[in-house]
Amino acid sequence: xxxxxxxxxxxxxxxxxxxxxxxxxxxxxxxxxxxxxxxxxxxxxxxxxxxxxxxxxxxxxxxxxxxxxxxxxxxxxxxxxxxxxxxxxxxxxxxxxxxxxxxxxxxxxxxxxxxxxxxxxxxxxxxxxxxxxxxxxxxxxxxxxxxxxxxxxxxxxxxxxxxxxxxxxxxxxxxxxxxxxxxxxxxxxxxxxxxxxxxxxxxxxxxxxxxxxxxxxxxxxxxxxxxxxxxxxxxxxxxxxxxxxxxxxxxxxxxxxxxxxxxxxxxxxxxxxxxxxxxxxxxxxxxxxxxxxxxxxxxxxxxxxxxxxxxxxxxxxxxxxxxxxxxxxxxxxxxxxxxxxxxxxxxxxxxxxxxxxxxxxxxxxxxxxxxxxxxxxxxxxxxxxxxxxxxxx
Numbered sequence: 001x002x003x004x005x006x007x008x009x010x011x012x013x014x015x016x017x018x019x020x021x022x023x024x025x026x027x028x029x030x031x032x033x034x035x036x037x038x039x040x041x042x043x044x045x046x047x048x049x050x051x052x053x054x055x056x057x058x059x060x061x062x063x064x065x066x067x068x069x070x071x072x073x074x075x076x077x078x079x080x081x082x083x084x085x086x087x088x089x090x091x092x093x094x095x096x097x098x099x100x101x102x103x104x105x106x107x108x109x110x111x112x113x114x115x116x117x118x119x120x121x122x123x124x125x126x127x128x129x130x131x132x133x134x135x136x137x138x139x140x141x142x143x144x145x146x147x148x149x150x151x152x153x154x155x156x157x158x159x160x161x162x163x164x165x166x167x168x169x170x171x172x173x174x175x176x177x178x179x180x181x182x183x184x185x186x187x188x189x190x191x192x193x194x195x196x197x198x199x200x201x202x203x204x205x206x207x208x209x210x211x212x213x214x215x216x217x218x219x220x221x222x223x224x225x226x227x228x229x230x231x232x233x234x235x236x237x238x239x240x241x242x243x244x245x246x247x248x249x250x251x252x253x254x255x256x257x258x259x260x261x262x263x264x265x266x267x268x269x270x271x272x273x274x275x276x277x278x279x280x281x282x283x284x285x286x287x288x289x290x291x292x293x294x295x296x297x298x299x300x301x302x303x304x305x306x307x308x309x310x311x312x313x314x315x316x317x318x319x320x321x322x323x324x325x326x327x328x329x330x331x332x333x334x335x336x337x338x339x340x341x342x343x344x345x346x347x348x349x350x351x352x353x354x355x356x357x358x359x360x361x362x363x364x365x366x367x368x369x370x371x372x373x374x375x376x377x378x379x380x381x382x383x384x385x386x387x388x389x390x391x392x393x
Contacts, residue, residue: 014313016078018104020069032097034069040315041232042072048234050307059086060136065121067092070101077110091117091124125152139165145185150211157237158217168231174200191287193258194338197226198372204231205291206251218243224295253288254335261341262383265292265334298330328368332378336370339377351393359389
């Protein structure tokens with residue numbers, strides 16, 4: 001049975017041509033929408049899969065249970081070496097999405113490596129728990145929050161220490177416009193102020209950690225980033241209750257001043273002596289619980305950049321800039337100073353952020369820009385030490 005009769009349009013992303021069903025002018029009004037703005041998301045997925053394959057002796061088995069048009073799976077099979085992918089299970093609960101994938105299988109091929117499932121993502125993932133079937137990578141890429149799928153995905157992946165890829169597009173929730181919804185869905189307090197995107201990403205990682213801990217496993221962040229309207233994290237599941245216990249000790253809160261940009265992070269077991277800003281005496285805002293460890297490890301990002309040089313993809317230049325910035329801030333502590341607030345308090349103008357970074361580094365501090373805000377400065381210098389450096393200019 002064909003569920004859709006209408007215009008089928010051929011399109012291309014990267015090196016892959018595929019067809020989509022067009023029944024609306026705006027992509028968000030389509031029965032199954034293809035969003036070209038998410039190309040960088042899929043490009044980075046290909047890079048990470050290529051990196052993972054170098055550490056594996058067997059071809060990868062991948063589950064993509066919220067596939068939509070299926071473009072992610074087509075690109076994986078078309079643009080990555082055929083010997084590194086063993087099987088992709090792809091599917092969606094939307095019948096038109098399933099028909100789209102089936103039509104593309106007929107158009108492109110891949111019928112031996114691509115298996116389509118017409119069911120809700122939760123049911124699809126649960127089937128693999130029941131069958132105790134090994135999956136190397138599960139990619140959770142929903143419209144909105146991914147939370148409802150995380151527990152079951154980790155249960156599947158913990159068997160062979162697989163990888164979990166997660167997208168969150170509900171930034172209005174995670175960035176504080178709907179703070180009550182964030183507390184309900186993510187069990188955490190967000191912020192709408194200058195730290196909003198880093199806080200949002202760390203709230204998402206905190207939720208992955210909590211789900212992993214229930215299963216007795218830890219998470220190892222490969223790459224975590226914010227880009228325009230979405231968050232994306234990719235983590236390796238580690239079978240270690242000891243590491244999981246240590247990670248849970250490092251969740252906590254961030255307290256920060258919306259007037260001068262002072263901030264302080266505190267582990268969940270710590271008690272803040274005061275909730276007033278020591279610099280300008282304003283009441284500190286609080287966000288969390290959230291992840292206080294690294295968002296990624298330098299060695300992963302450097303390896304990804306090496307893989308990128310061997311690749312050719314639509315967002316290559318944009319990814320190169322993103323990875324370079326990540327390497328710069330890889331060793332920096334959580335959170336950043338918002339420089340305009342600091343300069344306003346010190347009544348300083350015309351001082352470039354790079355000049356301040358160079359001065360901090362000369363004094364032996366870690367200092368870098370941040371991918372979260374072009375005017376953000378990451379450093380292990382205290383607020384007073386930062387102020388002293390700025391005062392010299």
